[in-house]
Amino acid sequence: PRGLVWLRRDLRLTDNAALYHALRSCRSVFAVFVFDTDILDGLPRADRRVEFIHACLAELDAELRRHGGGLIVRHAAAREEIARLAKALDVQAVFANRDDEPLAIERDRQVRGALADAGAVLQLHKDRAIFEREEVLTQAGQPYSVFTPYKRAWLAKVDDFYLKPYPVERYLDALAAPPEEFDAPLPSLSELGFEPTNLAELDLPAGASGGARLFEEFFDKHIDRYDELRDFPAKRGPSYLSVHLRFGTVSIRELAGVAHRLALSGNSGAATWLGELIWRDFYFQVLWHHPEVAEGKSFRPEYDKIIWHKGKHANALFAAWCAGETGYPLVDAAMAQINQTGYMHNRLRMVVASFLCKDLGLDWRRGEAYFATHLNDFELSSNNGGWQWASSSGCDAQPWFRIFNPVTQSQRFDPEGKFIRRYLPQLEGLPDTVIHAPWTASPVELEAAGLVLGRDYPEPIVDHAQAREQTLQRYAVVKDLK
Ligand code: FAD
Numbered sequence: 001p002r003g004l005v006w007l008r009r010d011l012r013l014t015d016n017a018a019l020y021h022a023l024r025s026c027r028s029v030f031a032v033f034v035f036d037t038d039i040l041d042g043l044p045r046a047d048r049r050v051e052f053i054h055a056c057l058a059e060l061d062a063e064l065r066r067h068g069g070g071l072i073v074r075h076a077a078a079r080e081e082i083a084r085l086a087k088a089l090d091v092q093a094v095f096a097n098r099d100d101e102p103l104a105i106e107r108d109r110q111v112r113g114a115l116a117d118a119g120a121v122l123q124l125h126k127d128r129a130i131f132e133r134e135e136v137l138t139q140a141g142q143p144y145s146v147f148t149p150y151k152r153a154w155l156a157k158v159d160d161f162y163l164k165p166y167p168v169e170r171y172l173d174a175l176a177a178p179p180e181e182f183d184a185p186l187p188s189l190s191e192l193g194f195e196p197t198n199l200a201e202l203d204l205p206a207g208a209s210g211g212a213r214l215f216e217e218f219f220d221k222h223i224d225r226y227d228e229l230r231d232f233p234a235k236r237g238p239s240y241l242s243v244h245l246r247f248g249t250v251s252i253r254e255l256a257g258v259a260h261r262l263a264l265s266g267n268s269g270a271a272t273w274l275g276e277l278i279w280r281d282f283y284f285q286v287l288w289h290h291p292e293v294a295e296g297k298s299f300r301p302e303y304d305k306i307i308w309h310k311g312k313h314a315n316a317l318f319a320a321w322c323a324g325e326t327g328y329p330l331v332d333a334a335m336a337q338i339n340q341t342g343y344m345h346n347r348l349r350m351v352v353a354s355f356l357c358k359d360l361g362l363d364w365r366r367g368e369a370y371f372a373t374h375l376n377d378f379e380l381s382s383n384n385g386g387w388q389w390a391s392s393s394g395c396d397a398q399p400w401f402r403i404f405n406p407v408t409q410s411q412r413f414d415p416e417g418k419f420i421r422r423y424l425p426q427l428e429g430l431p432d433t434v435i436h437a438p439w440t441a442s443p444v445e446l447e448a449a450g451l452v453l454g455r456d457y458p459e460p461i462v463d464h465a466q467a468r469e470q471t472l473q474r475y476a477v478v479k480d481l482k
Helices: 017-025 048-066 078-089 102-117 147-157 168-174 207-229 242-247 252-264 268-289 291-295 301-305 312-323 329-341 346-359 364-374 380-390 406-413 418-423 443-449 464-481
Strands: 002-007 028-036 071-076 093-097 121-125
Touching: 002 017, 002 078, 017 028, 017 093, 017 121, 017 168, 028 048, 028 078, 048 071, 048 207, 048 242, 071 078, 078 102, 093 102, 102 121, 102 291, 147 268, 207 242, 207 252, 207 268, 252 268, 268 291, 268 380, 291 380, 301 464, 312 329, 312 346, 312 364, 329 346, 329 364, 329 406, 329 418, 346 364, 346 380, 346 406, 346 464, 364 380
Parallel strands: 002 028, 002 093, 028 071, 093 121
Antiparallel strands: none
């Protein structure tokens, strides 16, 4: 039989479940990636993710060609194009890796139907998670809604069977080169309707080679101290692998396998890092069991009774948050980081998310949408989980009465203001004691730093103490409704 592997968010050849199953069960296997107009049409015209994918595909195609294959690239609506292509290539089966985002499930349902009309089947495989869907349930057979017991059950279940890689390289002989009519060069970014971004200037290597580089660097130099450094945005604590996990240019089995082995040998950095990968699986299964969270609903319905700040003033506050002009340096530096690079450090995601809902009184969904547009690593499940954690409406979330103080967070996690100075050079000259709250600087300090508040850097747009009181009142409905 002939097969087609449809690559989506799994842009690598090694340890790829769908590719492995295709190669094992078919005599000749074609490979396709679809720039799906259903997705691309809704994106900004300059989007680092499209450029990142584009760079990954160039590498993937070269790799496939080295092994006698080649990547067919289409620019169309995948829900129609896959069946059209399957028919033209005369394949009996299409293999892909599972994606449980609601729109992906719907797309795959349509593809499956169209394929059936063409006499072919769609086979989906688990690849993006170690455990998904119903694989980790409570003793009573219910999904977990608290992370710690979920993690315990995850760790009790995991073993070599779940972590071992698929030996794709042994079966690459079955790869088939694209027939001439489909053997077009990779369309350029502008042919796809996109403009270049600053991706090339960022230290973000693309493709499976980029993923491997970051992975090696992290395991060689940083994982041992992950637990100690991960909360300090000025330090190289985390792995920066999220975008590679998002697009599958690294294998979760490989990452979790190495971290698990190191954790078992007593490496506490690796154990903490593995815990983060487990959070990722946790949020995947939250979305699977509660798809309503993707429709703007709070995980805890009583939180939908909260009345958020709306109207002109709220819109102005939101615009200031997006632009990094709140007057709170850690928040503004974090927003500059996402705006300039598409990445934001995890500690800062928590700080700016809390600031949006609990200092500005704005609906968390506005922040969620902003992140969804700007994060290179945007993952519906983790992003929604993170926002609902910060707004307290989520599964195993921050309690509603706990409100981050943006100044003390700054003093604790960026004590020397290094991160702030990197992104807000106008504050460079302020002493460390006041850089976290420039409005507390004396006239002499401001003058020495050459800084005029309100001209070079904004005055704070809200007073944290007042905002805190308002938030406690706003959230009180939750207590009454329980
Ligand atoms: P590392 O610290 O090296 O962690 C390794 C991997 O573990 C990450 O790449 C990620 O896949 C996973 N991970 C780490 N923390 C979490 C977490 N809290 N939840 C789920 N998975 C986690 N992560 C995304 O991948 N996409 C998102 O869209 C996203 N949005 C977020 C929004 C908010 C408001 C918050 C608070 C967190 C969000 N996160 C998201 C989680 C986390 O911030 C990022 O995964 C992390 O900062 C990515 O950097 P890293 O790869 O260097 O992380």
